[in-house]
Structure formats: structure tokens, C-alpha cells
Amino acid sequence: MNIPTLSEFEALERRKSVRAYAKVPVEDEAVEALRACVDEVNRTPGLRFGLVDNNRTRTPAVKLSPGMFSGEVYTCAVLVGPGDELGGELVGYFSEKLLLRAVALGLGTCWVAGTYDRKSVPCELAEGEKLWGVIPIGVEAAKTPILQRTIRSRIRAKDRADEAFVESDYPFSSLPKWVREGALAVKRGPSAVNQQPVNVVYKGGLVTMRLWKEKRNQMMYNDLGIAKYQFQVAAEAAGVRGFWNFGEDGEFIAE
Numbered sequence: 001m002n003i004p005t006l007s008e009f010e011a012l013e014r015r016k017s018v019r020a021y022a023k024v025p026v027e028d029e030a031v032e033a034l035r036a037c038v039d040e041v042n043r044t045p046g047l048r049f050g051l052v053d054n055n056r057t058r059t060p061a062v063k064l065s066p067g068m069f070s071g072e073v074y075t076c077a078v079l080v081g082p083g084d085e086l087g088g089e090l091v092g093y094f095s096e097k098l099l100l101r102a103v104a105l106g107l108g109t110c111w112v113a114g115t116y117d118r119k120s121v122p123c124e125l126a127e128g129e130k131l132w133g134v135i136p137i138g139v140e141a142a143k144t145p146i147l148q149r150t151i152r153s154r155i156r157a158k159d160r161a162d163e164a165f166v167e168s169d170y171p172f173s174s175l176p177k178w179v180r181e182g183a184l185a186v187k188r189g190p191s192a193v194n195q196q197p198v199n200v201v202y203k204g205g206l207v208t209m210r211l212w213k214e215k216r217n218q219m220m221y222n223d224l225g226i227a228k229y230q231f232q233v234a235a236e237a238a239g240v241r242g243f244w245n246f247g248e249d250g251e252f253i254a255e
């Protein structure tokens with residue numbers, strides 16, 4: 001394969017929401033790798049992600065809101081899963097796996113729940129299913145217009161302090177390195193309107209996560225799943241492999 005491949009952690013470090021795309025198709029090998037990842041994700045009961053590939057015809061894979069995005073994408077992931085809170089979390093977790101795969105292949109991505117035309121993506125829902133959002137996947141424009149640069153820097157300026165991401169009886173600096181790295185990866189990850197609603201809870205040697213905002217919305221469950229995936233990748237890069245139990249009280253089980 002002559003397309004770049006980064007490690008998952010390198011992709012996590014490089015990822016940012018790309019809102020300016022070049023009108024360039026994604027290479028066939030990259031589309032194949034993405035399709036393989038979608039197939040793998042869809043082995044999880046209830047998940048029914050799709051991949052729109054219009055690279056041959058060069059017709060936009062999704063109609064993105066022109067006020068937010070510039071350029072075009074010919075590839076797009078369609079995130080369908082159960083419509084309840086646990087479904088939202090599962091969609092979040094596995095969407096981040098797919099999104100980081102795309103970044104590792106050198107592509108630009110953005111999690112989009114709102115600023116697109118839902119009718120522009122092929123999607124028939126069964127009872128109980130929900131279209132949670134889409135991930136445009138394309139080649140980042142060489143130059144990002146000022147509007148899209150401003151959107152990101154304004155929204156990221158509201159980042160919380162590193163220490164705010166962990167609830168523990170110990171100060172942030174004395175936490176195990178893998179917990180600190182995991183929490184920093186949660187901060188670095190995408191969240192709806194950069195609300196950063198997920199905290200890492202480290203108590204009695206156990207790691208869980210908590211939605212700390214009083215007012216809830218459905219996208220926070222996507223954010224919870226995304227945070228779990230981000231944490232897991234960073235913990236592993238820091239030497240601790242593990243997996244998550246899903247649900248709000250689900251623990252991280254170190255292997």
C-alpha cells in the first residue's frame with residue numbers, strides 16, 4: 001500500500017475536525033481499508049454503519065452545510081445504530097475507531113451530527129434505529145479558509161483544564177501515567193460543540209467515566225463512547241491494554 005498508515009495513537013494525536021476538503025477522490029486502497037473497518041464494526045450487534053463511496057463519479061457523498069464546511073467529500077460514513085442511550089455510546093465508541101482509521105490513512109474527517117442534510121445520505125431505518133450522524137472522509141484542503149479556521153479555534157478555546165477531566169482522591173500529577181494519558185486523550189478527542197461532558201473517575205484503583213453536566217442530551221452518549229475509545233488507545237500506548245464495559249457505570253478492565 002503506498003498510502004500512509006500511522007499507528008492508532010499517532011492518529012489520535014494528529015486528529016482534528018477537518019472542515020475544508022480538497023476536491024480530490026480518496027484512493028481505492030484507502031476505501032477498501034475503511035470498508036474492512038466498517039465490516040468489523042458492524043459485527044457488534046445493533047450497529048449498522050454504512051460507507052458511501054462516490055469516488056468514481058465524483059459526486060458529493062453528503063451535503064454538508066456550506067456555512068460550516070468548504071470543498072467536497074466523495075466518501076462518507078453513515079452512523080446508524082440503536083436509538084437509545086447505550087446505542088449512542090456504542091455508536092460513539094466504534095465511530096471513533098473508524099474515524100482514527102481514516103486519520104491513520106492520511107485522511108481528514110469530522111464527526112457531524114447536525115450541520116448536514118440528512119436527506120442527502122442513503123439511509124433506511126428499522127424500528128428502534130437512529131441515524132446518529134455522518135463522518136465525511138476526504139483529503140484535507142492545502143489551505144483552510146479563515147472561516148473554518150476561526151470556527152475551530154473559537155470552539156477549542158473553551159477547553160477545560162487537564163485536571164478537570166479526572167475525579168479522584170489523588171492529585172492529577174500523582175495519578176498513574178496511563179490514567180493521565182487516557183484523560184488527556186479524552187480532552188483531545190472530539191465532542192459535540194466541544195462541550196467535553198465526560199470525566200474520568202479514578203477511585204479505589206477502578207477507572208469509570210461520568211457525564212458531569214446536569215443537563216443531558218443524546219449526543220453526550222456519543223461523546224461518552226468516543227471518550228472511552230480515546231482513553232483506551234492512549235492507555236495502551238502508555239503500556240496498559242484493556243477494554244471497556246459499556247453503560248455509564250462501565251469499568252475499564254485492564255488486562
Ligand SMILES: Cc1cc2nc3c(=O)[nH]c(=O)nc-3n(C[C@H](O)[C@H](O)[C@H](O)COP(=O)(O)O)c2cc1C
Nearest residue numbers: 016017111112113114115155190191192193194222
Ligand atoms: C457527537 C458529535 C457531533 C458533532 N457535530 C458536529 C456538527 O454537526 N458540525 C460540526 O461542524 N462539527 C461537529 N462536531 C465536531 C465538534 O465540533 C468538534 O469535535 C469539537 O469542536 C472539537 O474540535 P476538534 O474535533 O477539532 O478537536 C461534532 C462532534 C461530535 C463528537
